[in-house]
Amino acid sequence: MTGGEPSDGGAARGDRVRYLPYRPGPDPLAPPFDTARALRGLGRRVFDGKRPHQALRDLLRQGVDGIPGTDELLRQVRERRGQAARRGGLDGVHRRARAELDRAVELELRALADDPSDDARVRESELASLPRDTAAALRHLLAGPYPWRSDEARETVARLLEEVRNDLVDARLGRSEAWRAHSPDPAGVAAMATALAALLEADARGEPVDLDRFMAEHGAFFPEFAGRPGTLDDVAEALARRAAAARAHASSLNPDRRAELEGLLGEAAREAGLAEALDRLADALLRRRPDLVREAFAEVDGPGDLGLAEAVDLIEELADLDELARALEGGPDGVDPAAAERLLGPGAAEAVGRLAEVEPRLRGAGLLTGGRSRPRLTPQAVRRLGEAALRGLATGRRGHRSGGHGLAQERGVGTAGTARPDAGDPGATVPWEPGSPAPLDAVATVRAAVVRRAADPQAPLLSPEDVRTAEAEERAAAAVCLLVDLSSSMVRGGLFGPAREAALALYTLVGARYPQDAVRVVGFDETARPLSAAELLEPAGPRVQGSNVQHALLLAREHFGRHPGRAPVAVLVTDGEPTAHLGRDGSPEFAWPPRPETAEKTEAELDALAAMGAAVTLIVPGGGGEAGALAQAVTGRGGQVIRTEDETLGVKVIDAYTSRRSGR
Template sequence: MANYRYGEYDGGPDPLATPYDVRGALDDMGDDILGGGTPAEALRDLLRRGWQNRRGLDDLLRRVRERSRELRSRGRLDGMLEQARALLDTAIGQERAELFPDPSDDARLREADLDALPDDTSRAIRQLADYDWRSQAARETFDKLRDLLRREVLDSQFRGMKEALENPDPAAMQRVKDMLADLRTMLDADTRGEHTQEDFERFMGEYGDMFPENPQNLEELVDSLVRRMMAAERLLNSLSDEQREELANLMAQALEDAGLAAEMAALGDALRARRPELGAPQRGVRMSGEDPLGLGDATSAVSDLADLAELESALGQDYAGANLDDVDEEAVRRAFGRQAVDDLEALRRIERELQRQGYLTNNGGNLELTPKAVRRIGDTALRRVFAGLENGMRSGDHDLHDAGQAGDLTGATREWEFGDEQPIDVPRTVRSALLRSIGQGGLPPATPRGAAEGRRGRVKLSPRDFQVAETERRNSAAVSLLVDLSYSMALRGTWAAAKQTALALHALLRSKYPQDAIQVVGFSNYARELRETELAGLGWDMVQGTNLHHALMLAGRHLDRHPEHEPVVLIVTDGEPTAHLQRDGRPWFDWPPAPETLELTLAEVDKMTRRHAALNIFMLAEDDRLSAFVDNVARRNGGRVLRAAPEHLGEYVVNDFLRTRGARRQR
């Protein structure tokens, strides 16, 4: 027998993993969309809240702000100046204590030199560089000061260097010089296009302990160095002019003492040539702590604060074209660890999967729902409407399990077409497949039952083989739902209910009455027909005008295209007509309504009456002028007027439609 080895699968995504189910995410978005939000707003709110035990952007933002407050309270940025001055004063005090008992002129001259030292710490240290200390304790304190400055200054440029130089061994400083030289050589080789990953790995093998960020390639190393240099500049810009000058002089003096001034200047030039952003002015930061911070620690705090500020902006997603890809994953990892990165990736996956599985499309940066998503959201809206219907108002139609069937079976069949919901005729479907297979050369011979090759005689079905059972045709309806989109709908808080009602009615007709023809018309200053995919992402129009005249014209054309259907017209509005369409196609608005507006609107009402289409109007506001208008429409047309609270609008509209349709079937 062959030998087999089993190991962890590493050929890509797990082929046995269950599909990523984002329908629950879409349902959560649907709550916001049915509440009047757009798809982009609903997705943003979902990502802010988080999903399925994953932290959302709001939680990450909260942690960013808490971390920023913690860093700001850590200490003072001028701590290096305070530490240096304290050590310098200690050394001078120790020297004075040694000189005081000595009555010689040399002792007095030395005291005079100490008295003449400048107040500026960096200049004082420079003058004392060649001073011959009498006190051994003072000499050691001064050496400690200079060593501290060297380590802190290098730590401000290379994170972790302070620990690497904890032992003041000349060999350790020489290793730093060798590292800078090799780093320059590597950068120059990369500029010439001669750098390789092997060169970088050799460099890290030699000096990796000096770079605790553990970069994986030269670009990551350059990133860490650039962030450090920018943080050092921000630190200086956070100080007063006097403090800035004194600290800059201290840093320059420390590098000169260490023999690294030329090397660091050359490295800075090389990095600026690669990253022009180093030349841009850096804003300072504010710290609120009381404890003095060393230069390296202060630089780290400033660098982390800068990262957090950028992270806060990216997580806020409050700018044009915002995307989760804008969030720096490495910045999240540095601030909060691997778990936060996993949460961020889970949020990114939601957005990707919604698009990959066909629920969302990105059309030129505009997020839109697909028909598949709208159908699911519409079904949710319909379930809510049915849940709100009182038992006494319920119609039996919505509980039928044979949704989509048009009537009793006739015995005839026909080929299945996309969208058909009639039952499949299994025997005739299999017969069609057999005839097709024989026509294409015959079926492979079947072997005796139970034989190893017995499965070769199976019949393969294709979509064109399917046959559906013909049914008797029921009465069909041409339904036109006219929805007010004017600004007043938003002001009164009724627009969300109108949107949910339109989606619910669409879902009802699609699932229960697929033979009906539905049209949704939105009207404000103009009227326009709305596709199902537009409904979910639709917002109200911030314009003046309630052009019911134009909406009725579009509805009339819809009814005329389906003369064999029963006409049903439903109107949802919160105001009387205040606009009409002129002969040149432009809208005319006036308030109170112009007589011509009312005349033209009522003329369209009369046309609807001649089409035998009853206009059922759902009023969303109590207004005397609106009441007078709709009562006039009811008298002329014979339709009904229903005063509906916004929270029950969907129930009223759907229930009214079901009653009307039930009455038609009984005739």
């Protein structure tokens, strides 16, 4: 991708266009962040019983709004790390150096073979007895020094020493062009390393340092600071990470290989005291940044022979990947986008940046409040989650429609998922039902047909499901009580979240479409208690055994008693038989298998509700055949039983409410 920029007056005059190099960054065509989708993802986890901070953490781990989460980024880190660890062995410098030395010895032996003198035989014997330790062999040859007969052999050894010396500089100071330009001058590198070590040591003692003077003498090693002020920390930062990687490389070798490496480097860098200067600088850097000390990487192995600088590059990359993984495990806030881009690419950096914006955006939209460690959902968030739940149930209901009960868009929730201002007006529409005396609503019918054909242009122009009728005047107000089992069996069955979401959707529907109705949600396990809309999003408490249906029905009866004259609507959601009841002292009594007394007290409450004209609708989620005795007790008193799969639980709850309150 390229970018054009007009010059000398702009493209309007036909001037030339200057093309700039592509720079990766955020996609300018990416859709804006969807706060509503993020809230829904957060809400699903809260419905399942997580605290808001746990739900937010899980949301960021799994991703939101098309953004890969930290779990996916961690997977990429581990994959990249595995590939890097198999790139090559850490002791390739030994094999390379030994191969070059063996080549020099072979060239020398060829030169000596044509010489019949005793001196030639002595030299052949000396070469044959060289130690296998490359550093020791070089030390022996250089100590004399050995009088080479072969010029090519002498040049091979000299080149070997220069390559190892340059590799050492690259390994300790980095592989930038600036360092490579100075590698042939060991005296200049040693002088810079000694001066920088002295600055760091003086600063550690609290003494003043003259960084300007250092940069005036050695600034060519640091071109990134040319023309701008820098601090001693700026200069030391990259070198400290490199020094830590070099130390980790050495500690990753077995003791014999480490000793051989130190000897080889010592022989190659003996000139101008380079080895001592680099060791002093490394010590000063790591004293300044002890947090960068790396563990050994003994698991690194591969078919390639890496040079010393390549091996240190690999160690530095592995250490950076480990550091990135630790940061990702703590959440996106602590991740350096630059590190993510360097190690995983621009897509990862963009993902980290967008994930870090999720919580601030939710707070900015007024959906989260409280401290960073303990965020809380605001009333606005609760309201919007209820609207989203109801909108989702409306979609699900259209896919499972078995009757003609109005919901969501047809009963007071607009297409954007918010309550219509005229939610309670007689002008609302409902799907047409055969035999309905209500007049047709032509505008609503055409609108429904257009929406349907937009999704499927090949569909018929008009379908019976498009037909809408004007809803008659509101029927009498109702008192509705939704009784939701929140016991441990519901949690184990994955029904806890869907049940709470259905309850919040009911609150939203009543507020939007039937504000004259008195609604109450009762949650029960070993005991029963009323739950407000906000309490439906409270963190789940400890799992409690027992389904005290009797206590829940008692609270429903009390609710109906406080609202005489309103049609009583009772909807009970439970996945099994009652296993608890209230004892004579009012405390709960749980037993498994259930005691006959539990069933007797539960049926007594059903009788009391029937006497008030309240027929119970029992919804058994999970698609199983539980609650057999309870189902018989409900149907024997004029109620009905609905068995449903988990994904249609909310739809069945809303249908049960709308059907009962309208007398269907």
